[in-house]
Amino acid sequence: MSVHVSTLQARISGESTASSPLSTEEYFVNMGPQHPSTHGVLRLVLRLDGETVREVVPVLGYIHRGIEKMGEHGNYRQFVHLVDRMDYLSALANNWAVTMVVEKAAKMETNDRIQAIRTLVCELQRIQSHQLWWGVFGMDLGAFTPFFYGLRDREQICDIFEKTIGARLTMNYIQPGGVMYDIHPDFVKDVKAFLTYFKSKMPEYDALMTENVIIQERLRGIGKLSAERAIALGATGPVLRASGVAHDLRKSEPYGLYSQVDFDVPVGTTGDCWDRYWVRMEEMRQSVRIVEQLIDNIPEGKTFLVKPAAKIKVPAGVHYSHVETARGVLGVLLVSNGKDAPYRIHCRTPNFNNLWCIGEMATGGRIGDLVATLSSIDIVVPDIDR
Amino acid sequence: MGVITDNLPGVLEPLPGGSVLVTAVDQLINWSRSNSLWPLTFGTSCCAIEMMMATGAARHDMARFGAEVARPSPRQADLLVIAGTIVKRMAPRLRTLYEQMAEPRYVMATGSCAICGGPFMYHSYTTIRGADEIIPVDVYVPGCPPRPEAFFYGLLTLQKMIREGESIRHPGERRRPVLAALPEGMTLDDIRKEMQDLLSHDANVNMTEAAAEGAHYSAELKDF
Numbered sequence: 267m268s269v270h271v272s273t274l275q276a277r278i279s280g281e282s283t284a285s286s287p288l289s290t291e292e293y294f295v296n297m298g299p300q301h302p303s304t305h306g307v308l309r310l311v312l313r314l315d316g317e318t319v320r321e322v323v324p325v326l327g328y329i330h331r332g333i334e335k336m337g338e339h340g341n342y343r344q345f346v347h348l349v350d351r352m353d354y355l356s357a358l359a360n361n362w363a364v365t366m367v368v369e370k371a372a373k374m375e376t377n378d379r380i381q382a383i384r385t386l387v388c389e390l391q392r393i394q395s396h397q398l399w400w401g402v403f404g405m406d407l408g409a410f411t412p413f414f415y416g417l418r419d420r421e422q423i424c425d426i427f428e429k430t431i432g433a434r435l436t437m438n439y440i441q442p443g444g445v446m447y448d449i450h451p452d453f454v455k456d457v458k459a460f461l462t463y464f465k466s467k468m469p470e471y472d473a474l475m476t477e478n479v480i481i482q483e484r485l486r487g488i489g490k491l492s493a494e495r496a497i498a499l500g501a502t503g504p505v506l507r508a509s510g511v512a513h514d515l516r517k518s519e520p521y522g523l524y525s526q527v528d529f530d531v532p533v534g535t536t537g538d539c540w541d542r543y544w545v546r547m548e549e550m551r552q553s554v555r556i557v558e559q560l561i562d563n564i565p566e567g568k569t570f571l572v573k574p575a576a577k578i579k580v581p582a583g584v585h586y587s588h589v590e591t592a593r594g595v596l597g598v599l600l601v602s603n604g605k606d607a608p609y610r611i612h613c614r615t616p617n618f619n620n621l622w623c624i625g626e627m628a629t630g631g632r633i634g635d636l637v638a639t640l641s642s643i644d645i646v647v648p649d650i651d652r
Numbered sequence: 653m654g655v656i657t658d659n660l661p662g663v664l665e666p667l668p669g670g671s672v673l674v675t676a677v678d679q680l681i682n683w684s685r686s687n688s689l690w691p692l693t694f695g696t697s698c699c700a701i702e703m704m705m706a707t708g709a710a711r712h713d714m715a716r717f718g719a720e721v722a723r724p725s726p727r728q729a730d731l732l733v734i735a736g737t738i739v740k741r742m743a744p745r746l747r748t749l750y751e752q753m754a755e756p757r758y759v760m761a762t763g764s765c766a767i768c769g770g771p772f773m774y775h776s777y778t779t780i781r782g783a784d785e786i787i788p789v790d791v792y793v794p795g796c797p798p799r800p801e802a803f804f805y806g807l808l809t810l811q812k813m814i815r816e817g818e819s820i821r822h823p824g825e826r827r828r829p830v831l832a833a834l835p836e837g838m839t840l841d842d843i844r845k846e847m848q849d850l851l852s853h854d855a856n857v858n859m860t861e862a863a864a865e866g867a868h869y870s871a872e873l874k875d876f
Binding site: 299300301302306307327328329330331332335336339340347348350351354355398401413414417418420421424434435436647648 | 693694695696697698700701702704705708709710711724726736737739741742745749771772774775776777778779796797799
């Protein structure tokens, strides 16, 4: 961290780069770590000229818990519950990322029922995560009603998860060798009831925010990110797709049952805040489509193929696997020395790369647009710091 | 509040019936304090989402308990809900936030991380093992993360504590109601009996069994 601080100090003490005769003296504003719009304990140092943002530098580490290092102290099964706490809004996808790399490396078998359940719960959680983002995004723009609407509908999915999984947020459900429990007898009925309910509520979302002239005027043309810069910065997920790059691991490298279902990858054109908003709204509809296709066709079979207490041994070497969470690509790199505990684990988290696009998006814009831009990236801070 | 708490008891107490009045004023102040808690919007990780569900979602609706006015500035808030892990880098900032809040201030530690470090208790090189190492905590709400209902139970316990707690005669001293967090129907005698049973059970140790158990563990550790 000391390197980072010294560059900050150099910037603060450095000469002003203001060149226009109308520009004023530059100054610095510290945003966070205690700030309602940074969604956690993120700190941004802003270099401002009047109301124009000249530079945004994120400062990290306020929730760094050393999850990667902790992974070396337990076995593979014990690492799964730690990744729940990274991106807690995509806990199931995080579980799946670790599970996938362990299963691939140890050559463990799964069956179609396990893959169908995993795909279903991950898509349900994608809807849940986008609902929360939608509510909080509305609140950051100054509208309070979306917050109530989004959380009201999110509770329905929480109920479904509670019945099957037993938890509302940190699931620890998808494990190497299967899923922890079989689905609840009411699962299919509940999901169908939710889909009917949610499809009737989507027009309400649209009437409130999407078709709202104030929201459209507020979001169009701010926080632009070009496709070239998005790829160069390593952005993934809705942030990349809003810039016009149709990259989705569910399509390009299908895992689970994604190759058997029919869905579209929504893509934006200009990469501004409005495109990011629109891409997420469209993704919710696509997730509903995926769930609809799978919910009637869950195959029969076992849901856990190994003994829960069995030790998993991964062959020595470097293994990598990645999944598409609600925020982008989560990759897990595993270095194994052949024992039952990992030698080194590294997580390539989507939020870290997406956050660093804020410099590209906000520079040159107004400070009033900064919160809208930051909120449109949809960051989860513990996933950045790990 | 300063004028009232500093001067009022001295003026009232010598009067006939004055002490009764002081107690009545005590109760009035505590009652109003307990029903108008202003929480600070502070959350570091997962528990913050469940707290958002508790405040925002219509199903839970914290406004029922008079605590829905969440303030982003610590100077306007009097309830600090520590929702999430506190790491070494955040610890001084948390202390600053607590110091900036106006008296009387109350602290709730929600979630295992804020209580003892939770899942990050072992092998983590940054986590603070419990927020009470930095600031005094009034109520602990266990869970990882606690459900909104558990959060409300903690809030009700805190309200009970405030109502029964501080008095003008002894400002700053908080009496913690022991029975506040007990399930319904449980009495102090039940707890005493349970404690005695536990003690008698723990006092009788079978040394051979304990030694065998220890050997088993050490063998497992060596293997690990």
